Amino acid sequence: MxxxxxxxxxxxxxxxxxxxxxxxxxxxxxxxxxxxxxxxxSRKASFETLIHIILEQQVSLASAKAALVKLKEKIGTVTPKKLLGLSDAELKACYFSRQKTSYARALATAIENGELSLKKLQHLPDDEIREALTKIKGIGNWTVDVFLMMVLHRTDxxxxxxxxxxxxxxxxxxxxxxxxxxxxxxxxxxxxxxxxxxxxxxxxxxxxxxxxx
Known part of the structure; x- marks a missing residue:
């Protein structure tokens, strides 16, 4: 079957x-x-998108977008390696709070060390995606829901x-x-x-x- x-x-x-x-x-x-x-x-299934969703946690959409724009101005294409190369002060200058700096680094590290594969993630059932993402510090159910809904267009x-x-x-x-x-x-x-x-x-x-x- x-x-x-x-x-x-x-x-x-x-x-x-x-x-x-x-x-x-x-x-x-x-x-x-x-x-x-x-x-x-609709959003791309990318590291940048997950960073954007993390930035949207508990703030206005405009504030999150401003932080993402500032980050892209700083490093260009948003990749785990580039983000991990930034200091606390540099991320703060991109409007990242101390908490979201920690969350972004946790996600970047998980991808860099092979713990998380966004490519493989896309083909998994919703519950397995939730399990994989919520293992990462700072990613809770709301962040997973937005990823499933707006990136993968899962229906329910x-x-x-x-x-x-x-x-x-x-x-x-x-x-x-x-x-x-x-x-x-x-x-x-x-x-x-x-x-x-x-x-x-x-x-x-x-x-x-x-x-x-």
């Missing part, structure tokens, strides 16, 4: 999945009617650790006091396409807040 590939979406199937969810959920249908389809957010992730996503669901569904666990239970209705639902609710949040992304 051939090995089953992990479920993922492409641009064509993404829009079909949005339509499918809209038929199931009136709130999703209303978002699509008001704002149109969300972008098919719903990161309850994402404040914007949680707030968007609360706002759209007028359930302001709902806990993360209650929202996760609600999201069961969107299986096996919770990633697509998350993209729709992120889209609503970004449009409502007029955020440049």
């Amino acid at each position: 051939p090995e089953r590939r992990p479920a993922s979406f492409d641009e064509t199937s993404f829009y079909l999945l949005c339509d499918h969810l809209a038929k199931q959920d009136a709130h999703i249908a209303a978002i699509l009617k008001e704002y149109g389809y969300p972008p098919v957010w 992730l719903f990161p309850t650790g994402d404040i914007a996503l949680m707030n968007s669901v609360r706002h759209v569904k007028t359930i302001s006091n709902a806990t993360r666990d209650e929202i996760l239970a609600l999201a069961e209705a969107w299986r096996p396409n919770r990633t697509v639902a998350a993209f729709v609710f992120w889209h609503a949040y970004i449009k409502r807040k007029n955020i440049n992304y």
